[in-house]
Amino acid sequence: MKYAVIGHPIDHSLSPVMHNANFKALNDPSSYEAIDISEEQFHLIREIIKDKELSGFNVTIPHKERIIPFLDEIDDQSKTVGAVNTVKIENGKWIGYNTDGIGYVTGLKQVYPDLENAYILILGAGGASKGLANELRKYVQPRLTIANRSIKRFESWHLDVNKISLQEAENTLSQYDIIINTTPAGMNENKEVIINLDNLDEQTLVSDIVYVPFKTPILEIAESRGNPIHNGLDMFVYQGAESFRIWTGNLPHIQTMKDTVLKHL
Structure with a gap:
């Protein structure tokens, strides 16, 4: 079987090394590659994927919303989020899924087991x-x-959540058990910190969905204050693991996937 990740640009992606290491650990002859598809080329997505003879693929920035009109059906998570990051091709039918949420939560539960009772702020x-x-x-x-x-x-x-401004969040920061940054602030060369952490409680876990850099500015500040921190590495690994399960019905070798990504970082 052949799989891939599509995006633009895509040369930075660690998905190929992670998935190919998993295939090798499982003695699975399948392969995984990165395919760069620009916005201008995207209308040819069906032809491009067919030529590659793929059984499934991942979708990353900037195509997670753009892919939806080309799919035959999508799961409930994708409908709620309005984005797809995993496509399974079965008998010519394209089915879309979103594994980002389950990937993140699976990783978060490893570092914060009492998730059930946590007061969480998402930025x-x-x-x-x-x-x-x-x-x-x-x-x-x-x-x-x-x-x-x-x-x-x-x-x-349309989700039943509290919706507040960043200013209000800064003023009430001490009441949260977990703070999660989902903004691009701190990604790549961006040194911005989206929120002031002066009111942060010393026990609060500060998390970021980014894993490059390994410690974003908000995580560096939190760590310097003595707070526990959690980056996006687990989310990346577990969303990939869930994609593999969707495509194959098999369980992946998660430790190999994580070790491979860490080695390349």
């Missing part, structure tokens, strides 16, 4: 935030709180 109101909120609601009893710079961004939200 940002984009697609990633919506996906995480939708998945977290299945486990967390207290109502989730989402903070965004612009309250107008919440107009497309």
Whole structure:
């Protein structure tokens, strides 16, 4: 079987090394590659994938919403989030899934087992935030709180969550057990910190969905204050593991996947 990740740009992706290491650990002859598809080429997506003879593929930035009109059906998570990151091709039928939320929550439970009773603040109101909120609601009893710079961004939200401004979040920071940054602040060369952490409780876990850099500025500040931190590595590994399970029906070798990504970071 052949699989791939599509995006633009895509040369930075660690998905191929992670999935190919998993195949090798399982003695599976399947392969996985990265395919760069620009926005201008995207209308040819069906032909491109057919030529590659893929059995499934992952979708990353900037195509997670763009792929939806080309799919035959999508799962409930994808409908809620409005984005797809995994496509299974079965008998010519394209089925879309979103494994980002389950990937993140699976990783978070490893470092914060008492997730059920946690008061959680999510920073940002984009697609990633919506996906995480939708998945977290299945486990967390207290109502989730989402903070965004612009309250107008919440107009497309239909989830039962608290919606507040970043300023309000800064003032009430001490009441949360977990704070999750889903904004691009701190990604790559971006040194921005989306929120002031002066009111942070010393026990609060600070998490970021980004894993490159390994410690974003918000995680560095939290760590310097003595807070526990958690980056996006687990989310990346577990969303990939869930994609593999969807494609094959088999369990992946998660430790190999994680070790491989860590080695390449």
